[in-house]
Amino acid sequence: MLAQADVAANYAFTDADFERVRSLIRKQAGISLADSKRTMVYSRLQRRLRETGHRSFTAYLDSLDKADTTEKQRFVNALTTNLTAFFREAYHFPVLADFLKQRVAVSRPVRIWCAAASTGEEPYSLAMTAVEALGERPPVEIVASDLDTDVLRRAGEAVYPLAGAQAVGNERLRRFFMKGVGQHAGHVKVKPAITSMLRFMQVNLNAPNWPFRDPFDVIFCRNVMIYFDRETKQTLLGRLHDVLRPGGLLFVGHSENFSEARDLFELQGKTVYRRVG
Numbered sequence: 001m002l003a004q005a006d007v008a009a010n011y012a013f014t015d016a017d018f019e020r021v022r023s024l025i026r027k028q029a030g031i032s033l034a035d036s037k038r039t040m041v042y043s044r045l046q047r048r049l050r051e052t053g054h055r056s057f058t059a060y061l062d063s064l065d066k067a068d069t070t071e072k073q074r075f076v077n078a079l080t081t082n083l084t085a086f087f088r089e090a091y092h093f094p095v096l097a098d099f100l101k102q103r104v105a106v107s108r109p110v111r112i113w114c115a116a117a118s119t120g121e122e123p124y125s126l127a128m129t130a131v132e133a134l135g136e137r138p139p140v141e142i143v144a145s146d147l148d149t150d151v152l153r154r155a156g157e158a159v160y161p162l163a164g165a166q167a168v169g170n171e172r173l174r175r176f177f178m179k180g181v182g183q184h185a186g187h188v189k190v191k192p193a194i195t196s197m198l199r200f201m202q203v204n205l206n207a208p209n210w211p212f213r214d215p216f217d218v219i220f221c222r223n224v225m226i227y228f229d230r231e232t233k234q235t236l237l238g239r240l241h242d243v244l245r246p247g248g249l250l251f252v253g254h255s256e257n258f259s260e261a262r263d264l265f266e267l268q269g270k271t272v273y274r275r276v277g
């Protein structure tokens with residue numbers, strides 16, 4: 001239980017503090033925060049100040065310089081935006097299903113990387129699509145990664161409020177989810193036949209090295225590049241090209257056009273790109 005004084009706490013937050021936060025999150029995650037994000041930064045980080053017992057942003061940021069990796073990670077987790085949903089941007093999934101049917105003859109297993117997986121709704125939607133397209137136990141491997149360790153933990157638990165999962169429709173709900181009873185009522189859990197197709201790992205898209213040996217047939221990198229500046233995005237697109245197999249598909253978010261990378265990818269459909277070369 002929080003003491004009333006903590007709830008009401010008002011922490012000093014200067015322009016210089018905001019600049020320090022901006023520069024740190026840019027360095028750690030590649031995330032560019034606009035001037036307009038100042039209030040958001042305050043509200044997301046005040047819990048870190050409360051939990052670490054600091055009375056001002058300056059004191060918290062000073063301590064962060066010397067902090068262990070746990071607090072540095074909590075700082076990053078607090079600043080990521082994790083909005084997602086099952087079958088979000090639904091027009092992508094039939095395109096994936098068709099591609100899997102063709103690709104399975106060429107490349108076995110078909111490898112998919114879900115590169116900003118958040119709380120798991122997106123990679124589980126990919127696995128469900130693979131089962132619908134290819135049948136039970138499809139020869140498909142899915143690597144689901146994110147920078148934020150909190151969302152990865154929740155994704156691994158695979159438990160969701162029924163209200164959110166209902167959007168997948170009754171047939172998918174019956175086929176791919178177990179309904180919670182007793183104290184779990186109002187929640188669903190993704191069935192093991194789906195969860196077993198995924199491997200979760202922490203990957204920072206802007207880290208100098210990624211931990212992959214084999215290339216991917218498909219990459220979903222949706223609604224994350226919007227947080228990066230043009231140069232970071234361009235570098236990332238070059239690296240995504242390098243880990244995609246020739247002819248492989250890259251799916252991006254609805255507002256992520258990237259005219260910068262025409263030599264690397266050709267438009268295949270609405271926000272779906274095919275590797276060139």
Ligand SMILES: C[S@@+](CC[C@H](N)C(=O)[O-])C[C@H]1O[C@@H](n2cnc3c(N)ncnc32)[C@H](O)[C@@H]1O
Pocket residue numbers: 028029030031080081082083084085088115116117118119122145146147148151203204205206221222223224227253
């Ligand atoms: C808005 S969510 C998008 C989730 C999902 N791809 C979708 O479209 O529904 C953005 C995700 O990108 C992750 N993210 C932000 N910066 C990242 C980075 N540098 N490396 C990897 N993931 C990052 C965040 O933690 C967050 O979970």
